[in-house]
Amino acid sequence: MRAVGIDLGTTNSEVAIVENGQARVLPGEDGDLILPSCVGFSDTGKLLVGREALRQYAAAPERTVKSIKRWMGTDHKTTLGAGVEETREYLPHEISAIILRALKQRAENALGETVTQAVITVPAYFTDAQRQATKTAGEIAGFEVLQIINEPTAAALAYDLRSDDTERVLVYDLGGGTFDVSVVEITGEVTEVLASHGNNRLGGDDFDRLLQLHLASMFRKEHGVDVPDDAVTQARLLRAAEELKMEMSTHAFATVREAFLGSKGKTALHLEAEVARADFEQLIRPLLAQTLEAIDRALADANLKPDQIDRIILVGGSTRIPLVQQMIEQHLGQVPTDGIQPDLCVALGAALQAGVLVGESVDAILVDVIPHSLGIAAAVNTPVGIMPGYFSVIIPRNSVVPVSRSQVYSTLLDNQEAVEIEVFQGENAIAEENVPLGSFKVENLPPKPAGSIQVEVHFDFDLSGILTVTTTEKGKGQQGTLVVSNTSIQRLSSHELKQARAELEALFESDETIEISSQVVTDDAKISPDLAALLARAQQVIESLEEEQAEELQNLLDQIDNAMARDSAELPQLQEELDDFLYYASTDEEE
Ligand code: AMP
Numbered sequence: 001m002r003a004v005g006i007d008l009g010t011t012n013s014e015v016a017i018v019e020n021g022q023a024r025v026l027p028g029e030d031g032d033l034i035l036p037s038c039v040g041f042s043d044t045g046k047l048l049v050g051r052e053a054l055r056q057y058a059a060a061p062e063r064t065v066k067s068i069k070r071w072m073g074t075d076h077k078t079t080l081g082a083g084v085e086e087t088r089e090y091l092p093h094e095i096s097a098i099i100l101r102a103l104k105q106r107a108e109n110a111l112g113e114t115v116t117q118a119v120i121t122v123p124a125y126f127t128d129a130q131r132q133a134t135k136t137a138g139e140i141a142g143f144e145v146l147q148i149i150n151e152p153t154a155a156a157l158a159y160d161l162r163s164d165d166t167e168r169v170l171v172y173d174l175g176g177g178t179f180d181v182s183v184v185e186i187t188g189e190v191t192e193v194l195a196s197h198g199n200n201r202l203g204g205d206d207f208d209r210l211l212q213l214h215l216a217s218m219f220r221k222e223h224g225v226d227v228p229d230d231a232v233t234q235a236r237l238l239r240a241a242e243e244l245k246m247e248m249s250t251h252a253f254a255t256v257r258e259a260f261l262g263s264k265g266k267t268a269l270h271l272e273a274e275v276a277r278a279d280f281e282q283l284i285r286p287l288l289a290q291t292l293e294a295i296d297r298a299l300a301d302a303n304l305k306p307d308q309i310d311r312i313i314l315v316g317g318s319t320r321i322p323l324v325q326q327m328i329e330q331h332l333g334q335v336p337t338d339g340i341q342p343d344l345c346v347a348l349g350a351a352l353q354a355g356v357l358v359g360e361s362v363d364a365i366l367v368d369v370i371p372h373s374l375g376i377a378a379a380v381n382t383p384v385g386i387m388p389g390y391f392s393v394i395i396p397r398n399s400v401v402p403v404s405r406s407q408v409y410s411t412l413l414d415n416q417e418a419v420e421i422e423v424f425q426g427e428n429a430i431a432e433e434n435v436p437l438g439s440f441k442v443e444n445l446p447p448k449p450a451g452s453i454q455v456e457v458h459f460d461f462d463l464s465g466i467l468t469v470t471t472t473e474k475g476k477g478q479q480g481t482l483v484v485s486n487t488s489i490q491r492l493s494s495h496e497l498k499q500a501r502a503e504l505e506a507l508f509e510s511d512e513t514i515e516i517s518s519q520v521v522t523d524d525a526k527i528s529p530d531l532a533a534l535l536a537r538a539q540q541v542i543e544s545l546e547e548e549q550a551e552e553l554q555n556l557l558d559q560i561d562n563a564m565a566r567d568s569a570e571l572p573q574l575q576e577e578l579d580d581f582l583y584y585a586s587t588d589e590e591e
Pocket of ligand 1: 175177249319
């Protein structure tokens with residue numbers, strides 16, 4: 001049985017496999033190696049995952065969800081409907097399960113065999129709850145999750161940096177909405193994450209917004225009026241900015257053309273401008289400077305100087321921007337290694353690890369470290385008396401996993417009946433300043449003087465980064481176990497898991513069969529469901545548009561009506577135009 005490696009990303013996901021000792025990313029039926037991490041339901045109740053879902057995001061944001069990874073490990077609910085009556089709330093791990101299930105299907109189609117085992121990657125900074133949520137998502141999707149591994153570790157594995165000497169690798173990962181930098185040490189077959197820093201609200205989306213403002217100011221200079229401040233026009237400008245940004249990764253100048261962006265009296269105004277890469281670079285430089293600071297912090301944490309780094313690896317679509325590479329090179333005095341596409345290397349590394357775990361001939365073994373210290377809130381004796389609420393670390397950060405540690409605590413009061421065990425992760429000396437993971441009580445303690453009852457707290461942190469806490473009352477053997485439960489995500493019982501899997505399977509099976517009445521605005525039987533969905537959406541959107549844009553949309557709808565009546569070959573082109581129009585009209589509802 002072969003096992004796959006999965007990069008479950010905020011913006012995009014991939015699935016890869018090892019064949020003959022080599023990892024490769026598996027394509028979908030459309031040949032695309034990347035599956036956008038986007039899920040939705042079509043108007044007819046069909047489940048959509050990936051690019052299809054992303055496409056309808058424009059027409060139906062209320063039936064589509066993106067960037068669910070930001071919410072992993074929380075109980076944030078997303079309402080998604082297969083139709084009015086089928087609307088349901090989903091937790092983040094349930095949405096992720098749908099993405100993983102689609103990747104499973106992609107792998108099975110590509111390989112022609114069932115795939116049940118997977119290694120899934122998560123950012124090095126992911127908390128215990130986020131890792132657990134990821135694992136649960138994998139299980140619901142029908143996988144046995146062999147291991148949850150850190151993304152930078154996977155990236156390093158993909159570069160196959162194993163040698164007999166110790167190599168220290170800096171992994172710089174800049175995606176659409178997140179940034180991480182990690183320092184990884186590889187010795188022979190052992191890989192450790194020494195330190196990791198980042199900003200989960202920094203990425204290519206910010207560059208797009210800066211460029212959008214720049215374009216607006218060019219427009220103002222040229223025409224003496226502002227680009228209209230309505231959401232539709234601004235969204236068009238943002239989309240144009242992203243295209244321009246990508247163009248400038250390979251060209252020193254690029255041209256943007258957006259027609260009918262505004263008006264002056266009765267005259268329509270267009271934006272047509274050439275932007276120099278150098279100007280774009282000026283805009284994003286301060287944000288990139290922040291990423292350099294994070295590099296410095298990671299190096300300091302790992303106790304390393306820049307010249308002790310043997311190699312730099314770039315991960316994430318935004319590292320294609322030449323200035324990113326230049327600034328890193330200047331800062332660290334070293335040219336980043338390239339050779340693997342930055343958006344695929346995490347999945348490839350995960351596949352290598354999966355191969356190792358099922359005994360393929362790939363000889364790399366992983367050893368990860370825990371990203372945050374783990375401990376409990378405890379009172380400490382100070383010169384001014386007993387101070388409660390201190391963070392007593394049981395497993396320090398950067399301990400190699402798996403790791404088990406115990407510490408013994410005593411009662412604080414005479415005749416104390418119960419002890420509250422509050423578990424946190426983080427680095428602050430004040431417990432409350434750290435991330436709470438859950439709490440539980442050890443109760444029915446015998447009446448005894450303060451300090452004479454001892455409770456041992458045992459932490460067990462496993463290879464998948466999941467923490468189990470048990471307590472034992474000394475001398476009595478009384479046990480308590482903590483369900484890590486600061487979120488709604490817990491390990492599911494086998495019954496719950498079975499049920500969740502069955503529900504998910506039903507969703508996938510119902511793809512073709514369920515036809516929930518759609519709000520199609522025409523009764524033409526030849527109309528495709530996609531066009532029907534767009535038309536329905538257009539009817540909703542038109543109500544909220546400014547006069548000029550409403551007219552533009554109505555014009556387009558009339559042309560479509562006309563084309564349908566004539567069965568014209570122009571229909572696909574017009575449908576695309578409508579899709580684009582609605583995309584601009586609704587991207588403001590995104591966040
Ligand atoms: P990822 O999250 O790794 O898939 O990266 C997605 C981000 O990479 C988005 O912000 C894209 O706009 C950005 N991106 C993709 N290709 C390029 C490119 N050629 N130049 C600049 N940014 C890019």
